[in-house]
Amino acid sequence: EAGVTQFPSHSVIEKGQTVTLRCDPISGHDNLYWYRRVMGKEIKFLLHFVKESKQDESGMPNNRFLAERTGGTYSTLKVQPAELEDSGVYFCASSQTPARYTFGSGTRLTVV
């Protein structure tokens, strides 16, 4: 089966610009998660979708971050406007059964 696909794999943007990250989960996986690793720190939870609904968005840093999941399929994570501290690796994961994630390769975001 195809894995979790994230793109772009790398993005370099200037402070104040907007960036949109995309995640295509494994087909049929209702659960979709976003995580972020900033500057060599721990990987932190951002939010969880069940189909198109946000189940838990307690990890979203602030209102500059907006996540959507259209029709319960792919998801986007928009950062607007980007700040330097948003640099890091953004991981997406999907699962059908509880606690059995498949992670994507991540998007490395650099804000300069």
Next chain:
Amino acid sequence: AQSVTQLGSHVSVSEGALVLLRCNYSSSVPPYLFWYVQYPNQGLQLLLKYTTGATLVKGINGFEAEFKKSETSFHLTKPSAHMSDAAEYFCAVSPTSGTYKYIFGTGTRLKVLA
């Protein structure tokens, strides 16, 4: 609240030597436990997990981990390191219900010396 502590952000071992990566967790109830590996320029790959049952869990690439409830630990071991094991390793926990969101440790970068 749950938390995960990985002792040693960097560990070096000689090729053929024992690999021991430490993970301790804090949780009011026993959680699900995971070890993930990230090779350079790749995503997170599941090495092994403990949910229920046998406390000694075997994973891919010869790795295993033992859940010790009394010590709140889930250390990762491999009897003999290979050069290809050089990577970053992450311990994670999740609750056994609800959103199953993971709490990760800060990671341990393993270096294997020839």
